[in-house]
Amino acid sequence: MRVTANTFPTQLLGQLNDLAERQNKLQEQASTGQRVITPDDDPSAMRRVLDLQTEQQSITQFSSNIARHQEMAQTTFSALRNIQKVADRAQEITTLADGLKSPQELATYAAEVTQLIKQAAQIANTQDRGSYIFAGTKPDQPAFVTATDASGNITSVTYQGNQSLPVSEIAEGQTITAQVVGGNNTGTGSRGLFADSRAGADLFNHLIALQNDLASGNTAAIQSTDSANLSKDSDNVLFHIGTNGAVQERLNASKSLLDTRKQNIETLVSNEADADLATTLTRLSQVQTAYKAAIQSGALVMNQSLLDYLH
Amino acid sequence: MLGLFSTLDLAARSLQVQQQGVEVAGHNLANVNNPAYARQRLNIVAAPSIGTSIGIQGTGAEAAGIQRLRDLLVDKQVANETSVSGSLNAQQSALQYAESNLGQQIDRHASGAEGAAAAEGVGGENGITQRLSELFNAFQSLSTDPTSLTERQVLLTKAQNLAAQFNETGTRLSNVRTFLNDSLQTDVGNANGLIADIAKLNDQIVMTETGGFGQANDLRDQLQSKLESLAKLVKIDTVANTNGSVNVSIAGAGIVSGSQVVDTLQAFDNGGGQFLVRTATGQATLTLTGGSLEGTITARDGALATLQTSLDTLAGQLISEVNTLHSAGFSLTGSSNANFFNGANAATISVNSALTADPSLIQASAVNGATGDNTVVLQLAQLANKKIAALGNQTFSGSFAGSVAALGQSLASVNSQIVNQGLVEDMLKRQRDSVSGVSLDEEMTNLTKFQQAFQASARLITTVDEMLQEVVALKR
Numbered sequence: 001m002r003v004t005a006n007t008f009p010t011q012l013l014g015q016l017n018d019l020a021e022r023q024n025k026l027q028e029q030a031s032t033g034q035r036v037i038t039p040d041d042d043p044s045a046m047r048r049v050l051d052l053q054t055e056q057q058s059i060t061q062f063s064s065n066i067a068r069h070q071e072m073a074q075t076t077f078s079a080l081r082n083i084q085k086v087a088d089r090a091q092e093i094t095t096l097a098d099g100l101k102s103p104q105e106l107a108t109y110a111a112e113v114t115q116l117i118k119q120a121a122q123i124a125n126t127q128d129r130g131s132y133i134f135a136g137t138k139p140d141q142p143a144f145v146t147a148t149d150a151s152g153n154i155t156s157v158t159y160q161g162n163q164s165l166p167v168s169e170i171a172e173g174q175t176i177t178a179q180v181v182g183g184n185n186t187g188t189g190s191r192g193l194f195a196d197s198r199a200g201a202d203l204f205n206h207l208i209a210l211q212n213d214l215a216s217g218n219t220a221a222i223q224s225t226d227s228a229n230l231s232k233d234s235d236n237v238l239f240h241i242g243t244n245g246a247v248q249e250r251l252n253a254s255k256s257l258l259d260t261r262k263q264n265i266e267t268l269v270s271n272e273a274d275a276d277l278a279t280t281l282t283r284l285s286q287v288q289t290a291y292k293a294a295i296q297s298g299a300l301v302m303n304q305s306l307l308d309y310l311h
Numbered sequence: 312m313l314g315l316f317s318t319l320d321l322a323a324r325s326l327q328v329q330q331q332g333v334e335v336a337g338h339n340l341a342n343v344n345n346p347a348y349a350r351q352r353l354n355i356v357a358a359p360s361i362g363t364s365i366g367i368q369g370t371g372a373e374a375a376g377i378q379r380l381r382d383l384l385v386d387k388q389v390a391n392e393t394s395v396s397g398s399l400n401a402q403q404s405a406l407q408y409a410e411s412n413l414g415q416q417i418d419r420h421a422s423g424a425e426g427a428a429a430a431e432g433v434g435g436e437n438g439i440t441q442r443l444s445e446l447f448n449a450f451q452s453l454s455t456d457p458t459s460l461t462e463r464q465v466l467l468t469k470a471q472n473l474a475a476q477f478n479e480t481g482t483r484l485s486n487v488r489t490f491l492n493d494s495l496q497t498d499v500g501n502a503n504g505l506i507a508d509i510a511k512l513n514d515q516i517v518m519t520e521t522g523g524f525g526q527a528n529d530l531r532d533q534l535q536s537k538l539e540s541l542a543k544l545v546k547i548d549t550v551a552n553t554n555g556s557v558n559v560s561i562a563g564a565g566i567v568s569g570s571q572v573v574d575t576l577q578a579f580d581n582g583g584g585q586f587l588v589r590t591a592t593g594q595a596t597l598t599l600t601g602g603s604l605e606g607t608i609t610a611r612d613g614a615l616a617t618l619q620t621s622l623d624t625l626a627g628q629l630i631s632e633v634n635t636l637h638s639a640g641f642s643l644t645g646s647s648n649a650n651f652f653n654g655a656n657a658a659t660i661s662v663n664s665a666l667t668a669d670p671s672l673i674q675a676s677a678v679n680g681a682t683g684d685n686t687v688v689l690q691l692a693q694l695a696n697k698k699i700a701a702l703g704n705q706t707f708s709g710s711f712a713g714s715v716a717a718l719g720q721s722l723a724s725v726n727s728q729i730v731n732q733g734l735v736e737d738m739l740k741r742q743r744d745s746v747s748g749v750s751l752d753e754e755m756t757n758l759t760k761f762q763q764a765f766q767a768s769a770r771l772i773t774t775v776d777e778m779l780q781e782v783v784a785l786k787r
Binding site: 001002003004005006007010011014032033034036037038039040041042043044046047049050051053054057058060061062064065068069129130131135136137138139140162164166167168169172173175269273274305306307310 | 344406419420457681686692695712740742750
């Protein structure tokens with residue numbers, strides 16, 4: 001093929017342009033460490049990485065939700081322990097208050113039970129971040145209100161909350177709650193802590209009955225009815241302590257699953273988007289050598305012409 | 312026998328021919344860097360012979376004409392390929408604008424506000440994907456603590472960020488569309504200028520060639536160059552006339568006929584900012600098949616329009632799904648029926664200003680009076696994984712990732728087409744060059760050749776002159 005004066009420079013320019021473009025791309029890959037930077041570098045890899053990034057973000061959020069639940073579970077657990085102590089002490093008193101005690105001793109016990117009721121009412125109104133945790137989905141008001149008579153005895157403790165619990169997600173489609181309802185006498189739904197019609201528990205009313213029986217000296221009722229009632233209350237608290245433990249176990253297990261998944265996602269994203277530095281740098285130095293060779297050989301050829309030899 | 316005077320004539324004519332040879336070689340040398348130039352060659356033929364007593368005798372040489380070396384088939388192919396690469400280049404630059412204005416990249420070393428994400432290792436940019444995730448995560452956070460004013464404030468901030476990102480991206484893509492329309496109009500103006508030039512050159516060629524002096528080589532070269540420039544802007548069909556002019560038609564509509572401009576191009580608004588090309592007098596819309604005008608229109612109405620539509624659909628669906636759930640809920644004050652987002656598409660989406668003024672008005676609860684109920688905000692959080700029918704049964708993030716990938720795919724395929732096209736075009740241009748290009752070595756050799764021949768002819772004159780002197784000196 002006939003080669004003319006302009007064939008060679010045009011060809012050289014085209015080659016240099018190609019090599020410079022490749023050099024630029026490889027240098028960009030080496031400095032960012034990424035094989036895929038813009039969508040047109042590899043559209044399907046881009047799609048996968050974006051999806052993985054979205055998943056990663058939601059895993060981070062689930063981890064934070066779990067942390068919040070763990071906080072709630074621990075607050076609930078301390079409250080449960082304290083209530084257990086109250087119920088245990090009340091049961092002890094029912095055993096101690098037998099027919100052999102004098103009315104003054106019974107009156108002392110009555111005063112102690114009054115204090116126990118007030119203590120339980122205080123625990124029942126535990127707050128976490130400004131919300132009452134035993135009020136169901138009405139956390140803006142105290143869960144229980146006490147009514148006292150003229151002599152300072154408590155006449156009633158009424159539940160103001162409801163029977164619903166707010167749940168939130170710890171994984172896609174998996175919800176959990178670490179909260180406990182204060183009282184549930186409807187017969188369906190989550191078990192109440194202080195009062196539950198299915199378990200036969202009604203801590204406050206049983207304590208008030210005990211208080212009244214001690215004040216009036218009715219040891220027979222104390223031994224039979226009150227003792228039996230309070231043991232049902234104890235069992236109910238134990239049930240909730242067990243459930244709380246199970247919830248915390250589940251939260252821990254979910255957390256470690258999420259941590260594993262997070263690491264896997266990091267590996268997947270790296271496979272898609274990262275550049276193999278060794279390969280990239282090798283190819284970069286290859287292209288640089290080719291570029292140098294092109295320029296040098298071009299310079300050699302471009303300088304020769306018949307004009308050098310004609311006179 | 313010719314006789315001495317005839318031989319002198321012969322020598323003088325030979326001198327002229329060699330001189331013309333040098334002139335043509337010089338013309339070629341001068342135009343070595345003219346890309347539109349096709350090399351010319353002097354055709355030398357033997358002068359008519361005459362019958363003499365000893366037989367038919369030749370009378371020297373004469374210049375038959377100046378021939379232009381051009382392969383018309385390669386020229387036509389080059390014009391076609393120029394149209395194709397014009398179209399592809401226009402598409403590439405339009406799609407590159409769209410991609411950079413979309414602003415979605417992968418950055419594994421992101422820092423700043425996204426430093427936490429980078430620390431997680433996955434890396435994100437401040438694109439819409441990131442903002443969508445943040446919105447749904449804020450809903451999740453609020454579901455764990457529905458009465459918290461802090462969480463509500465954070466949610467509103469994230470929602471505002473997302474709305475702002477939508478607004479900005481929507482506006483930027485509209486600007487790209489406007490810019491493409493402007494460049495369309497500029498190109499149409501350029502094309503009309505070239506059309507006028509072509510008609511003028513046709514006129515000049517016809518006038519020059521009717522004088523009977525042979526082909527107007529340089530004018531024809533210029534005409535071919537103008538035709539190729541026009542082909543880059545829009546695909547043309549040419550028909551060469553016998554008088555040397557070229558008729559040009561675009562998409563079936565006659566544009567140039569001889570020296571007359573039959574029609575010019577015009578860009579017009581076909582409604583909704585969709586600028587198309589039509590003939591100025593005939594007002595017939597042209598369906599273009601090549602050139603940068605067609606490339607701009609294809610990119611604008613194809614990939615760019617798809618991207619804008621999917622972004623608007625995404626924003627619209629987000630607004631309606633969130634509002635449907637939110638308006639059924641109850642706020643901390645017991646109010647209901649308020650929207651979360653206002654607006655209808657990407658450019659107009661915004662957060663309800665009543666909520667930003669008072670975060671307690673966010674309706675997170677499903678039960679009036681139970682402020683701790685989080686059913687509504689939990690459903691809002693779970694929207695992240697809901698497959699939306701109007702988005703092709705994808706989640707919000709999935710749909711956006713799909714749009715980004717689709718744009719990337721369009722650009723990637725145009726890029727690879729351009730590489731292929733470049734190879735074809737280079738090959739054709741080299742072929743043309745080998746036929747029509749000027750080789751310095753060749754021209755220098757020709758110069759030497761004609762110079763020597765000139766010297767030889769001059770020597771012939773000297774010889775005949777001496778012989779004549781002898782003859783004249785015979786009679787004293």
